[in-house]
Amino acid sequence: MPPLDPEYLTFDYHCHYRGIPGPDHDPEDYPMTWTVSVNATVWDEDDDGDGEEVHVGDxxxxxxxxxxxxxxxxxxDAVxxxxxxxxxMLTVERPDLMPAAGMDLGGDLLVLSSLWIEPKFRGHQTGHTVLTAILSTVGRAAAMVILEAAPLLSDDAPEEDTPQHLAAKTALHRYWTRFGFRSAFRDYLVLNVNDGFGST
Known part of the structure; x- marks a missing residue:
């Protein structure tokens, strides 16, 4: 399948939050958890109409x-x-990362828990496009992004520490390194947003 034109992607963001964000919140209520559903309009080669809306990822x-x-x-820890x-990881193993990103002067931390793309849309850096959209919208104040470059363990995924699982981790590391992430600790990768990001 050809790459998706970012102009025809639709991002549906959702955040359920009690009160107004601020340091006076109880710790477990302080971070904001967001989900985003990504759809696209696609056309068949012989389609001159409005196209079809398809789910791309989450x-x-x-x-x-x-x-x-x-x-x-x-x-x-309260969350x-x-x-x-x-x-x-940020406070014990790598306390240097936050000052290096300028977070002692302010800025948000964005922790990417999961980013899943439908298999038929993979291979064109669609995940990079989705993260760029997040950082250009609700993540605009983020100074640092952290993700764990390890495949989710599920019934149909390779078992942990098998050659297939290690190969998947290597592929994820390479994929996100091309976006601008660098190794932080074990499987964690870090992106300092002020250093720039995007596919290379």
């Missing part, structure tokens, strides 16, 4: 406002284990 991410100004571990692991 993403889930959390934005932590002003992450350099809060007790990051206490806040993220769930995934975010607690990110906070531990």
């Amino acid at each position: 993403a889930r991410f959390t934005i932590v406002p002003d992450a350099g100004d809060i007790e990051l571990f206490l806040t993220l 769930d284990q995934e975010l607690a692991n990110v906070a531990e």
Whole structure:
């Protein structure tokens, strides 16, 4: 299938949030969890009409406002284990990353939990396009993006630490490195947004 024209992608963002974001919130309510559903209008070769709306993929991410100004571990540990692991990586294993991104001067942390693209639309860096859209809209204040470049473990996925699983991790690492991410710790990758991003 040919690459999708970004002009014909539609992004449906959703965030359910109690109150107004700010440091006075209870820690578990402070981060904002977003989902985005991505659709596209596509045309068959012989279609001169309006085209067909098809589902392209989904993403889930959390934005932590002003992450350099809060007790990051206490806040993220109150949400769930995934975010607690990110906070531990940033505060214990790699405390240099946030100052390097200028987050001591402000800026949000965006943790990309999942980004899934329909198999028929893969191979054209559609995931890069989706993350660019996120960073250009609801993630505009993000100074840093963290993701774990490891395939999700599921019934139909390769078992952990098998050659197939390790190959999938290597492919994900390579894919996101081309966007601008670099290694942080173990399977975590980091993107300093101010350094620029996008397919290379």
